[in-house]
Amino acid sequence: MDFYEYLVDNAEFLFSDAVDHVVVVALSIGIALVLGCALGVLAHRSARLRPVILAVSSTLLTIPSLALFAIFIPLLGLGTPPAVTALVLYALLPIVRNTVVGLGSVDQFVLRAARGMGMGSWRRFTSIELPLAWPVVLTGVRVSTQVVVGIAAIAALVNGPGLGNEIFRGLRSLGSPFALNFVLGGTLAIVVVALLFDAVFVLLRRLTTARGIR
Amino acid sequence: MVTTASRVPHELEFEAKRAPRGRWTLRQWLGMPLFLAVVGTALYAWVSAQELDSIEQRTLNAGELTKRVIEHLQLAAVSTVIVIAVAVPLGILATRRSARFVAPVVLVLGNLGQAIPSLGLITLVVLLAGVGFESVVFGLVAYSALPILRNTMVGLQQVDQTLVKSARGMGMSPMQTLLRIELPLAVPVVLAGIRTALILNIGTATLATFFGVQALGYVIFQGIQLDRTPVLIVGAVLASGLALLVDWLAAAVEELLTPRGL
Numbered sequence: 001m002d003f004y005e006y007l008v009d010n011a012e013f014l015f016s017d018a019v020d021h022v023v024v025v026a027l028s029i030g031i032a033l034v035l036g037c038a039l040g041v042l043a044h045r046s047a048r049l050r051p052v053i054l055a056v057s058s059t060l061l062t063i064p065s066l067a068l069f070a071i072f073i074p075l076l077g078l079g080t081p082p083a084v085t086a087l088v089l090y091a092l093l094p095i096v097r098n099t100v101v102g103l104g105s106v107d108q109f110v111l112r113a114a115r116g117m118g119m120g121s122w123r124r125f126t127s128i129e130l131p132l133a134w135p136v137v138l139t140g141v142r143v144s145t146q147v148v149v150g151i152a153a154i155a156a157l158v159n160g161p162g163l164g165n166e167i168f169r170g171l172r173s174l175g176s177p178f179a180l181n182f183v184l185g186g187t188l189a190i191v192v193v194a195l196l197f198d199a200v201f202v203l204l205r206r207l208t209t210a211r212g213i214r
Numbered sequence: 215m216v217t218t219a220s221r222v223p224h225e226l227e228f229e230a231k232r233a234p235r236g237r238w239t240l241r242q243w244l245g246m247p248l249f250l251a252v253v254g255t256a257l258y259a260w261v262s263a264q265e266l267d268s269i270e271q272r273t274l275n276a277g278e279l280t281k282r283v284i285e286h287l288q289l290a291a292v293s294t295v296i297v298i299a300v301a302v303p304l305g306i307l308a309t310r311r312s313a314r315f316v317a318p319v320v321l322v323l324g325n326l327g328q329a330i331p332s333l334g335l336i337t338l339v340v341l342l343a344g345v346g347f348e349s350v351v352f353g354l355v356a357y358s359a360l361p362i363l364r365n366t367m368v369g370l371q372q373v374d375q376t377l378v379k380s381a382r383g384m385g386m387s388p389m390q391t392l393l394r395i396e397l398p399l400a401v402p403v404v405l406a407g408i409r410t411a412l413i414l415n416i417g418t419a420t421l422a423t424f425f426g427v428q429a430l431g432y433v434i435f436q437g438i439q440l441d442r443t444p445v446l447i448v449g450a451v452l453a454s455g456l457a458l459l460v461d462w463l464a465a466a467v468e469e470l471l472t473p474r475g476l
Contacts, residue, residue: 055245062461064417065332067450070434074443150331154421158438167334170341171424180341187334194329 006181014166018189021162025152025197028084029145032091036144037137039092040099041125050100057093065090065151069158083152083160090151091144098140102133131210138208142201149194153186163189238469246462250455257451264444273436273445279452286429286456289347289419293354294412301359301411302404305366306392317367324360332357332418336425345426353425354418358411365407369400398473405471409464416457430456 007014039057043050060068068089072082106129114124156164166186170179206214266274273279308316336353343349373396381391397404420431430453437446 059458062413062417062457063454064420064431064457066420066431066434067453067457070438070446071450071454073438073446146328149329153331153333157435164331164333167331167337171337174341174345180338183334183337183341187331187338190331190334191326191329195326198329 003181003184006178006185010185014163014185014189017161017163017166017186018193021149021152021164021190021193022196024080024083024087024155024160024162025145025148025193028087028148028152029091029141031084032088032095032144032148033141035088036092036095036140037099040096040137041103043096043100044103053096054093054100057096060089061093065154066157069154069160073158078159080160082158083155083162087148087152087155091148094140094143094147095137096140098136098143099133102136102140103129105136106132132213135205135209135213138201138205142198145197145201146194149190149197153190163193238466243466246458250459253451253455257448261444261448266444267442269440270442270444273433273442274448279433279448282428282430282433283452283456285422285427286416286419286431286453289350289354289422289427289429290412290415290460293351293358293415293419294408296351297355297358297362297411297415298408300355301362302366305363305404306370306397308363309367309370310388317371320367321364324364327360330357332414333421336418336421340425347427350419350422350425350427354415357418358414361410361414362404362407365403365410366400369403369407370396372403373399402468402472405468409461409468412464413457413461416460420453 036057039053043053065086068086069082072085076082076085110128110132111124114128119128152160152162153164153167155162156168163186166189167183170182170184170186173179173182261274264270307313308320335357336350339353339356340349343352377395377399378391381395382388386394419429420434422429423431423435430449433449434446434453435449437443437449
């Protein structure tokens with residue numbers, strides 16, 4: 001069975017795995033975006049918390065993926081919950097760091113001008129700081145997504161959903177002539193998913209960047 | 215941090231995260247070792263308090279665990295040494311004047327390559343090269359070459375070109391300029407890339423258990439498959455602790471090797 005035949009025969013299967021993969025990644029990134037932005041704002045505001053928050057989130061990225069997936073099994077069981085939890089933790093660092101960098105690069109004079117115009121701290125945050133920092137934050141989210149799309153393959157180990165299952169199918173049939181097809185199919189599909197996500201981010205960047213700084 | 219980010223394109227912010235910073239404080243020197251010592255002691259106390267059945271005892275004994283740790287460190291060390299030996303010279307070559315056109319191509323290919331999942335890449339390598347230590351090392355090298363290659367190139371490219379020109383004007387040969395001006399100035403960024411690669415290798419080495427090499431991933435996977443929580447926890451904590459310890463050591467080396475002037 002050559003690779004083309006394999007693709008034709010398994011198109012439906014690959015597609016549903018790819019959809020699962022996208023859903024798990026999107027869910028994790030969504031949660032990580034909210035959590036990471038909140039932590040980033042906190043780190044930006046408090047000089048005392050900043051090193052702690054940055055150190056903890058970079059420690060999380062250092063932990064081997066298999067270990068991080070596994071450690072949540074006793075608490076959350078097998079399947080999607082430990083997978084999403086681990087992926088959220090992996091996605092945090094780039095988002096937190098870029099939020100801190102983005103907020104830090106907002107010109108102080110602009111903020112003072114806003115204050116002079118009578119804007120309260122909440123309005124200064126939502127209509128000045130956040131829009132100005134947003135392109136940098138979004139870059140962080142994009143980096144996180146690239147990292148998470150690849151690591152999500154390992155989620156198959158904890159019975160998680162996604163394209164990792166296709167690679168594991170190949171792993172289990174190591175030595176059979178079909179193994180290469182499964183592994184290649186799963187791997188290439190993940191690369192395609194990663195590129196699609198990247199394209200979405202290019203679009204998002206266009207659509208969500210404030211008009212004045214585009 | 216802001217200055218680091220603005221010196222390199224947006225895509226590189228992530229890799230360039232560990233750029234040069236100030237000298238270390240006492241807390242940086244002692245924080246991680248103390249934390250790991252506490253976690254290690256807690257883990258030991260917890261496992262000692264457990265009533266281990268025969269299956270758990272087979273994995274959770276000093277001799278067995280030491281073997282796994284050594285196997286793990288061997289994988290990470292060998293693959294990191296090889297990847298440094300391969301990727302740093304390649305990065306230097308790609309930034310030489312005669313090969314300047316190669317650099318953007320390598321960076322674009324590199325960004326594409328980042329999308330390849332570690333598990334898929336290593337499985338492919340093992341499928342083509344066979345199960346065993348060498349193939350896993352080969353897979354790790356393939357996966358971790360990118361950050362070193364990229365950081366070597368970025369590190370050399372960000373060297374102020376007027377410095378290079380002055381060196382040439384003073385009569386230094388291209389080789390002397392490279393060794394005495396460009397490389398020392400690129401050291402912090404190159405070291406950051408090496409550290410990233412080392413951490414990738416330590417982390418990805420846990421996957422070696424699927425390819426016939428029983429490193430710490432073996433302990434973790436035994437815990438999952440046999441449904442033995444203590445085994446799983448010990449494997450995961452040991453693998454994480456090892457990664458954090460090596461990362462701390464690498465950071466310390468980075469700190470010590472950065473030329474004083476920087």
